Amino acid sequence: MKTMSCKQLGGACDKEFQASSFEEIIEMSKQHGMDMFLKQDEDHLESINKIRGLMQKPKEMQKWIDDKRKEFEALPEDE
Numbered sequence: 001m002k003t004m005s006c007k008q009l010g011g012a013c014d015k016e017f018q019a020s021s022f023e024e025i026i027e028m029s030k031q032h033g034m035d036m037f038l039k040q041d042e043d044h045l046e047s048i049n050k051i052r053g054l055m056q057k058p059k060e061m062q063k064w065i066d067d068k069r070k071e072f073e074a075l076p077e078d079e
């Protein structure tokens with residue numbers, strides 16, 4: 001398992017997600033983003049808007065995902 005925070009995944013808080021694969025951790029952070037969106041949390045709304053902006057530009061979105069994937073892969077395994 002590896003740990004990444006909401007902030008590390010483009011979010012706005014220090015909540016940590018633990019997963020054994022990058023896909024899984026992205027899914028957890030998406031779910032959390034959705035919860036925060038429903039709560040209309042301002043900080044998260046801002047970061048969600050940034051990601052939405054990225055989604056309009058597939059190349060930049062792909063680069064963002066690749067960067068995050070590298071970041072995830074470079075992390076040490078949790079004890």
Ligand SMILES: [Zn+2]
Pocket residue numbers: 006007011012013014015032036044
């Ligand atoms: Zn968060």
